[in-house]
Amino acid sequence: MKNRGILFLLLSSFVVVNAQEKKSIDTVKTEIVTIITTYNPKIADASKIKRTPELTLSEKSKKRKLQYPIYSVPVASTFMPKTGTPKSVDLGKRDRIYKNYIAAGYGNYSTPFLEAALRSNNSRNKSGMGLTAKYISSNQDIQNTSLTSSYSNFNTSLFYKQQERDFDWKITLNSAQDKYNWYGIPEFLKQTAILSEIVPQQKYNFTQLIGDLNFKNSFIENGTANLSYFSDAYQSVEILGLVQTKFNFPLDFIDRQLNALPVNTQFEIFKGNFKKDYVGDSEVNYSIITTKIQPSYRFSYEDISFKTGFKIAASFDTENNVTNLLFYPDVEISAPIIVNFLTIYAGVTGDLNTNTYRGFTAENPYVSPTLFMTQTSEKQHFFLGSNTSLNTEFSFHFKASYKNEEDKPLFVRNNSKSNGNTLLTNGKALEGYEYGNSFHVVYDDVTTTRLLAEVEYQATPKITTSATVQYDSYQLTNENEAWNLPQLQASILGTYQSGNWYASSTLYFMGERKDGTYSGTFLSNRDGIHSIDSFIDINVNGGYRFNDHFSVFLKLNNILNSSYQQFSNFDVQGFQALGGLTYQFDF
Structure with a gap:
């Protein structure tokens, strides 16, 4: 059975093959099939460059070395360490501060008082302007004076300022008008019949124009131009032109640790004349041109501060054909001995100072319009001092100095040209200052x-x-x-403030002074010395604030009612009281 199965399969396969050979031949041909898909490159697929290409660049395309310049702003190192620790301050209620105020008052001796300050700022164009004014007068004569002794002072100041991109500028116009009387006649003239014929009034007029420039980011820190005109009732005229500039030269290009070098310069033209001198009718003229330069350098070393510099001044007296070239030291050292408690300092300096007619009248309004004008040379000024702060409440300062001055001005009373019976000299009427009631200036070398x-x-x-x-x-x-000039002067000052109350008081002492006496009327020489007694003067100033706008004030002068002399034969007012009201506001 098994063999019959195998034989059956072989016969079947043979029959099938023979059957297929009898059909038409259908062959499968070879074809090329193209498939399209997305390409994903890989690093390994890249062809590597086997050599470095050589490129030739133009001059404009070459690599340049970068430089970073730093433009340092010159800053002067003017810091000086000072002993002491901050003091506690009772701020109390913070009051609103107003830019404007008006104060008015009245006192005995027929004394009206008026003071005002008006200011306005424009933040949009960075500008501002303001006006200040002050007037005070006394229209009642001092007791026991034979001539009119009234006075008046009127001062105004108008300014405009502007902030620019690189600098700030300001223009100021100052003016003053002062009236005084030469009322200090000698004793032998007080009971004479000529008193009613004496006209003792003097009037001073002052006008000043100032221009200020403050620079930003410049070696020129600031500059000031000043032109002033001064005159009086006797046709005296004085003109002063002054230009001052402060430079700050950077030294960091030498060493980055160096501070800037400040240099002050000054150019001055000074000219004036008096219609006559005291001796006769000769006109007095003066004209001086002065230039100054003052470099100084400040630095510190181990808490010790140093200032080293000098001043050079050249003066040309064109009226007398005199030229001077002067050199002055300008050195100072400061060192803390006990930090925050004791600091000592020492130095030497000097300067050339211009004496002006206006400056003399501010110090002594009773000078005659017949002065000789020259400059004072402060040749050496040595000083040594200390600042001590024991605690936050107590501080002490001591200073000893030695000063050598050439042509220092001193006030001396003029001799009278009248003996009590005459109003004429050389056929001309005497002026109101020629009765021994005015002062002239003498110059001497003084240490x-x-x-x-x-x-x-x-x-x-x-x-x-x-x-x-x-x-x-x-x-x-x-x-x-x-x-x-007194040998001894002293003062005590006290201030008090609590709530709306405020007060201050001053006790002032001036020692004995000396003035000259004459053997007879003019042209006699000084033959003696007159002593002007020392005096004590106590003044009190106080007030009460009702609110932020209104307050009242009271000023009491010469509380002891002392009858002392400001200058020889010039008595002062006795007890004085002046009260008034102040109003503060904003526009």
Whole structure:
């Protein structure tokens, strides 16, 4: 059976094959099949560059070396360490501060008082302007004076300022008008019949134009131009033109640790004349041109501060054909001995100072319009001092100095040209200042040794007191005395503020002074010395604030009602009281 099955399969396969051979042939041909798909590249597929290509760049495309310039702004190192620690301050209620105020008052001796300050700022164009004015007068004569002794002072100041991109500028116009009387006639003229014929009034007029420039990011820090005109009732005229500039030259290009070098320069033209001198009718003219340069350098080393510099001044007196070239030191050193408690300092300096007619009238309004004008050379000024702060309430300052001055001005009373019976001299009427009631200026070489002590004590946050004592010793070359200069001066100041109340008081002491006497009327020489007694003057100033706008004030002067003399034969007013009202506001 098994063999029959196998034989059957073989026969079947043979029959099938023979049957297929008899059909048409259907062949399968070889074809190329193209399959399109997304290509995903690999790093291994990339052909690597076998060499580095050489490229030629133009001059404009070449790599340049970068430079970073730093433009440093010159800053002067003017820091000076000072002993002491911050003091506690009782701020209390913070009051609103107003830019404008008007104060008016009235006092005995027929004394009206008016003061005002008006200011306006425009933040949009960064500008501002303002006006200040002050007037005070006394229209009642001083007791026991034979001539009119009234006075008046009127001062105004108008300014405009503007902030620019690279600098700020400001223009100021100042003016003043002062009236005084030469009322200090000698005793022998007080009971004479000529008093009614004397016209003692003097009037001073002052106008000043100032221009200020403050630069930003410049080696020129600031500059000031000043032109002033001064005159009086006797046709005296004085003109002063002054230009001052401060430079700050950077030195960091030498060494980055160096501070800037400040240099001050000054150019001055000074000219004036008096219609006559005191001796006769000769006109007095003066004309001086002065230039100055003052470099100085400040630096510190281990808490010790140094200032080293000098001043060079060239002066040309064109009226007298005199030229001077002067050199002055300008050196100072400061060192803390005990940090925050004791600091000592020392130095030497000097300067050339221009004496002006206006400056003399501010110090002594009773000078005659017949002065000789020259400059004062402060040849050497040595000083040594210390600042001490024991605690937050108590501080002390002491200073000793030695000063050598050439042509220092001194006030001396003029001799009278009248003997009490005459109003004429050489056929001409006497002027109001020719009755021994005015002063002239003498110049001498003077060395001054000075001791100065100052102390301040804050008893409470509301009460502060301070005291100053100054002693001067003079050595003169030609004159017998340091005319009208005291040897001893002292003052005590106290301030108080609590809530709406405020007050301050001053006690002032001036020692004995000397003035010259004459053997007869003009042209006699000085033959003696007159002593002007020392005096004490106490003044009190106080007030009360009702609110932020309104307050009242009261000023009391010469509370002791002392009858002392400001200058020889010039008595002062007795007890004085002046009260008024102040109003503060904004536009």
